[in-house]
Amino acid sequence: MQSKQTPSTQTVHPQSGWEPPLTGQARRLFLIVLASVVMAVNIKSFVDAGGLFPGGFNGLTLLIQRSAQQFAGVALPFTAINLLLNAIPAIVSFRLIGKRFTLYSCLMIALTSVLTDIIPSMPLTNDVLLVCIFGGIINGFSISLCLLGRATSGGTDFIAVALSERLNVDAWNYIFIGNCLMLVVAGMLFGWDKALYSIIFQFASTQIVHLLDPRFKRTTLFIISNRAPEIYEQIKDTTHHGATLFHGIGLYNGEERDLIYSVITSDQVKEITRAAREIDPHAFINILKTDQVAGNFYRRPHD
Template identity: 50%
Template sequence: MKKTAIAQSALTLLAVTAGAFLMALNTKTFVSTGGLYPGGITGLTILLQRACNMAFHVTPPFTPINLLLNVVPVYIGFRYIGKQFTLYSCVMIVLNSVFTDLIPDSVITQDVLLISIFGGILNGVAISICLNAGATSGGTDFISIYLSEKSNMDSFYLILGFNAVILCIAGILFGWDKALYSILFQYASTMVLHLMYKKFQQSTLFIVTNRPAEVCQVIYAVSQHGATILDGEGAYEHCERQMVYSVVSAAQAKKVIHAVQKVDASAFINEIKTQKLRGRFYVPKEK
């Protein structure tokens, strides 16, 4: 068990380091070249850097500003989300800050549309790597996870709206063209994040089976979610059929389906993306 825990911690640190490096590289290439604002604490840090440069002709380093702005979100993480999760996130925040100051500015392309799309994709990939490993890039990610766990909702679109406020300020100070391109950047990032990180998304499963009790047991064993057995009739053969209805995390859906197929290889399974969910739904908390 101790070796397993050490290996898991090493993998998490490796993922956090990779995510931090990708995010910093994105900042010093796409974001810097396009004059964009990623949103969140990173975007606010860049906004303050550029504001200082405009007002005083001095650009302060990224690290102290980013660390200072993350104090409150980190407190929320330790207080309401999980100490281990927040500790790994602190590593991510520090590494991202240091890498951003160390990596020199580089130009890959000067096409702002391409920068907005591919920079947003890279940003979403970096954040997703951290989240799936059990950490976050800090800032508004802590707030997003806190709201998701409290209200059982996918709050990334709310964070996208919050980021729009930062972009409006940037538009007023530095011009609306960069702010509008930054919205495309943030939208691409959010879409990638929505595809790659599915903890707060749900899938509805309809399973027609001859072994409903065993299917319900395996669903609970894999996902810790319950199920409902419905009686029905096959329209073709006019024979009795049982259908198991359950809602599980989208991240667990493949594991659940695989486990169900082991129990009943002939089961008919229909997976549907759940749009809205009301009522009690178990979501494991971060450690």
């Protein structure tokens, strides 16, 4: 197909922000509770079994706990330390990211802390390498559940989300570097073997979050159809993204064709393609992975 006209400027529509209140909030609450349970169980099984230090303030809390126990003989509760460490990042998040996002995140932090104190230690294996890999995968999965619920597990995750919101960058690998610096201290105090194994744990966790977090995965759609306006309305109403319309000629049979060009997030692709095929069963849809977008691109806010 060749373009006959210069494409119009793509518009970005303001968010409607509407979702059924009960359904949306219940789903969000369920994901956060599930994430806190998974994270707490992971700490009391894989993390404790390997003597590891997970990323973020959970790892820093464990470092303080174990240091107090080993060097001062004092048993400090996980909950008190973790809540204290997260106080300042929570205030920053409240101001920069949003009220509801911060409140749900605080719920995640509190539930994880309390469950970590309540759940008894239950090591599943003594193989440290298995602990690192599978513990890291489960930890990344729990963080991803939390992000799907538009919340965070606290600490450095507050920082990562704030950077994502303000600078539009994927900050998880930078957080990984920061966690490695914390492990240097842990290695000096408790032995380099635990610190090095913890790096494997944190790397596995970071990659799972990077894989599952949908906010930075974008897809380009090229849709050829004779019912372009109806398909565009579906894109606009469902994703709040705009589109550009090309008018052209199909060179196979010489008939006029319309081409819709739009960039959306990857988790919206199935819904849009299904809706487009329902509107026009003969629509031709080309789906391309998009590595980077420069310009005005709508992103659903965390709050």
